[in-house]
Amino acid sequence: MSARVGVVTFPGSLDDGDAARAIRIAGGEAVRLWHDDPHLHGAEAIVLPGGFSYGDYLRCGAIARFAPVMQTVVDAAERGMPVLGICNGFQILCEAHLLPGALTRNEHLHFRNRDQWLRIESAGTAWTNAFTPGQEALIPVKNGEGRYVADPRTLDELEANGRIVARYVGSNPNGSLHDIAAISNEAGNVVGIMPHPEHAVEALTGPSLDGLGFFGSVVRNLAGVPA
């Protein structure tokens, strides 16, 4: 049986269908989850997709963290379930305190969509173990509030403990501190990433197939292949 990976739809989620497609292409089974339903319906890993949940009212991700499904997701993440937050999903993970720091308005103040080179810094997470450390990946970035910020102590800790999962290479698209594109929690099961790996899974529609590594990692993990 293939790995069951849940994709949560909040009101205003936009890339939920894309995340589900990416999971299928990576060999997993996508389970669609609804913000108002706390049950995970047998999902063994969770993707919080990109978009503008609740219209980004108040603050990106600030309302979504209170959705009924999120309590279940937080509990499951704390017990070790792999959780990936992409873009708005990353913002939600920060608001839910599963990840430290915050995503703020891009330094140049514009929404920016471009194909972006990343360097995978850590292959020790549930979502990146199909990569080799230092490997570069071309993944679309698209956000208006993607600038990762945290206090110096948190940044030091992320650096020291290998929790910076990916960094922007070449140009930094939004002014993120330490060129951070993705981070993980201490256990490595929860990852937040600003760029969109689900948009780099088909030669026809993406700039590369590099995004498949993220979904392939979790599918392989759940199938029991050691990290």
Place this chain on the structure above:
Amino acid sequence: MISEPDAVPAAGATGSAAMPADRTGVDTVDRAKVTPQERQPYAELGLRDDEYDRIRDILGRRPTQSELAMYSIMWSEHCSYKSSKVHLRQFGEKAPPSDRLLAGIGENAGVVRVSDRLAVTFKVESHNHPSFVEPYQGAATGVGGIVRDILAMGARPVAVMDPLRFGAADHEDTARVLPGVVAGIGGYGNCLGLPNIGGEVVFDPCYQGNPLVNALCLGVLPVDRLQNKAATGPGNVVVLLGAKTGRDGIGGVSVLASATFDDASEQRRPSVQVGDPFVEKLLIEACLELYDAGLVVGIQDLGGAGLTCALTETAAAAGTGMRVWLERVPLREPSMTPQEILASESQERMLLIVAPDKLDAVLKTADRWGVAATAIGEVLAADQGGGRLHITWHDQAVVDVPPTSLVDEAPVYARPMREPGDLILLQADRAETLPRPATPEQLRETLLRMVASPNLCDKTWVTEQYDRYVLGNTVLAQPEDAGVVRIDEQTGLGVALSVDGNGRYTRLDPYHGAKLALAESYRNVAVTGARPVAVTDCLNFGSPEDPGVMWQFAEAVRGLADGCAELGIPVTGGNVSFYNQTGGAAINPTPVVGVLGVLDDVAGRVPMGFTPPTNPDGDPIFLLGATRAELSGSEWAWVTHRHLGGSPPRVDLAAEQALAELIAEAARVGHLRSAHDLSDGGLAQALVESCLRYGVGARIVVPDEFAADTLPFVWLFSESTARALVSVPRGQEKAMAALCREHGFPWAVIGVTDRSSGSLDIRRHFSVGLDELRAAHTSTMPRLFGGPGGAPAAPDNSAEDVGEG
């Protein structure tokens, strides 16, 4: 209520202290009957004396304030097409027969069948006036409005495009309008989750004070999910779905879009609607769920003219009457008057016609998506209540009208037309006689100047503010010639879309200018390998009350209708925007034409850029089509001489069709690695864009017949039509040449792609490095509009290549 001195003469506000309000402040039908002589502000609302008299004839009394507001809106130029109708008929009369067309002109959008199971719907519309007054919201709600049109047909919106035109690039007002418009389009479209797959950004001083903000949306539906707007079924419930109604946008269509700009225009900001894309996203999902569950009898979006338009059009389409309790409309502002509620253009609303036994299910679905749904009325039989639209406000009748009188019986004008007096002189002033660059050094300089000019430069500064990836089906997007979207993941079925217009060509010759816009859009679709099947148009013109403008309009419509007939593809819908004029100065007549094509499998699409050749000798480059000395109206004449005169390039639709067939066949048999249409800036621009796309250079040889004097310049910069630049896999050049001969289409091998040189080399003339070209091409927009800018990082494009901001 009394208007404040400087406020908008809002439809509904009496604007006149002379009209005493009764105790409740509401002008009722009963009151109208007994106060026939009361002065009414019809002129302020844009109605003429004879139009007002006709309303009185229709009603047999004076209209109430609410009715007056409704007629002034529905009979406005924007809603009634009263000046354009007599001309637009040609689109239907001359249209080629098509068994693909499931819905055409007059519906919210045209619907075209693309397979046994699927249809697509697409339409382009203007939001010009609001976008000048309030760029961000004007542009944002332009996207929102066209998306609801597409949604109302039963389709899921899947992509948007935005043809934009601004004043001079370096004018200070352009620096205000452009960033706001772009941010508004991105802010709304990105939040809806719709990829933006193409469009135009054009600068010309004629659009100073009258920017053109057109928006196109594409939707996909199963053929059996097609919806219509008819309020059929007496006893059915009228449901208002979506956002609360507020005071925004009152007078949007009647006051703002149906009049010429003047000094007071800046004060009309309250007439611009304010958008909330989050609510629209929920509205889309709720409506699609309602369609799939079969819960809706009829549906109409609320856009320009708001509730007035939706109520009257749904009733008129079915020939039924309607009873509406207006106090049930959820309001943002409790003090709103009935006429304000009827005139409001608050966004993100839809009107549903629902069978009574389905009402609970509808309300439940709406609730699941967190969208308000309110039953506000009931459909009446044609013989019940006289088939009229009855609207009450707390039990007092405020409207009692025949709905068809607002929709179908609006005045129609055959306005006077006269060829502009300056046209003969303008046409005589040909650009072919201008001084031309003659030396290799001058040619090289001209090339660099052209690729950096505002109209030809790289528009990444704009397009990277739009999400082009969402939904995961974008196969091609800007800067490609056309956007290509996959609509069926199983079969690979997809569509290609392009929007194009050239106001300069149309100024010089409106009949052929419109055909040229059609030809370019058709060609852009064709070079992707797609088969063009349908057309939408947005006709942007000055004031119809100016006979010169009206002549331009009539000629352009005639040209477009003739062109569509020649190409065998129908106009399926569109929009007219008049009054793009400040004082006496009208914009260049600007028909913007969108062409939709079908690709049976998007995997076979042809990209525009030279791809890295697998063979060290490079891929042969073919120029398809014939080049003539056609420089009038060209980008070169404008950039280097600020010249506009002469006759635009000859349009040859038979050649366009032959080119399209040749490319489709060549793509099918695998002869094409790339194909790029030639248009503004001619061959030189096409070469530069093809090289820069993937950083692949080219070695080009000027053909012998263009070797003498300034002919190399003509070859590089002429804007002759029906041409394309293609690269062919090494080894297939003979087969490609044979195919061209078989199709009887002119062709020439003009060079090879070059992976290693890193330059564009025009043999015996000049060579220019791709780095230098890229720097020139990409630095203009960041320099003009600020920000970090530069080209996006690409695999072959290190940070050092990026133009300085």
